[in-house]
Amino acid sequence: MAALAQQVVDAGAPGVVVRVEDGHGRVTEIVRQAAWARADAGLAVADQFRMGSNTKTMVATLVLQLVAEHRVNLTDTVEKWLPGQVPGGRAITVRMLLDHTSGLFDITHDPAVLAAFLGQDAHQWTPRELLAAGVRHAPLFPPGRQFSYSNTNYIALGLILERATGRSLGTLVQQRIARPLGLTHTYLADSPATSSRQAHGYEPDAAHLALYLPPGVPAGTSFAGPARGAWVDTTAINHSTLWAAGGIVSTAADWARFDRALLSGRLLPAAQLEEMKATVPEDPKDPSGNGYGLGLRKVVFPCGTVWGHDGQAAGYSSVAYTDAAGRGTVTILVPTIFGLAAPAAAAAEQALEQAAVCAVLGEPGPRA
DSSP states (O other): OHHHHHHHHHTTOSEEEEEEEOSSSOEEEEEEEOHHHHTTOOOOTTOBEEOGGGHHHHHHHHHHHHHHTTSSOTTOBHHHHSTTTSTTGGGOBHHHHHTTOSOOOOGGGSHHHHHHHTTSOOOOOOHHHHHHHHHTSOOSSSTTSSOOOOHHHHHHHHHHHHHHHSSOHHHHHIIIIIHHHTOTTOEEOOSSOOOTTBOOOEEEOHHHHTTTOOTTSOTTOOOOSOEETTEEEOTTOOOTTTGGGTOEEEOHHHHHHHHHHHHTTSSSOHHHHHHHTOOEESSTTOTTSOEEOSSOEEEEETTEEEEEEEEEETTEEEEEEEOTTSOSEEEEEESOSGGGOSHHHHHHHHHHHHHHHHHHHTOOOOOO
16 A cells, blocks of 8 residues: 555655554554655644545534434425525425435536635635525426535535534534544634644646646636645635535544444434435446445445545545444545546556555455
8 A cells, every 4th residue: 555655646646645444453554745745844644634525424424413313304305494595495305415316506616616616716605605606506407306416415404404403513513523532633614724734735737737627617727826836735725615515624543533433333323324324326327336325425346335435625635434334444635636637646546545445345455
């Protein structure tokens, strides 16, 4: 895995943090970093990372805790909790928000939200503004018809959590998850980096980013921030566009502890954990492949199946997996999104993921 981690950096990534716990008490921690990025700040396994959409697993856990307490029902409509805020909300249930079958437009494709995500606009978005930005676009399909990943769903869920409890989402994360589990480096953030231990994040500059923009992203899209050669330092970008969809900051060790607690049944009763693991196919043509549950992904590798999520924030990518019993964990953190878009970097990162997962599952994996 050390050799595979080095290949990720050699292929162009600014760095990589790998933490693997095999379920028998052995922990492997690997850090590799490009020399140019080391000049800004050394990368360490204990560094805090923006966890992006891994946040969704934590938010879904909070929702299902309220379901277990009979304070929220999976069949409740959005209209019940957020009256008048979501057109067609009487037909959208909490479950549809959780498993991305609501049909709601994804806020990250809204031009104004995208500009803030990229750092081109410093506007501090509120959760209600984010929800309004999502629902001003037509829905993609009638509620419940199919799977389509949408960050708007989890902005709505964050607002439902606050309405149901009378407490802020950040407070709920601390009271119900972080403090009970001793996650001392985990919190919900909606502002630029506030800790000296947060890893620096980077994205390719405009010229290099143009080579890897996905379909639908406007030409000329670029990240704002101090120039670092062919890169831009995105650490100070305003992350208020993420909130309940991607705003958690954590470390590799903290997140592994969360994943273990969740899959081993410490955070949810058995009935709610089973609900969380009831998936819809992410690709309808491959019903036995990857599936999305209630904020939790089923990810199928050649050597077996694991549970977890992945996440992206400007300058930060993460994957976090555990086995079905919550014994072994894999956490891989890379301080870039589009720095992994080059084919060689993408292939190297995927090989590293597979090797780490296979190690946890006790199966042979790829070699460098």
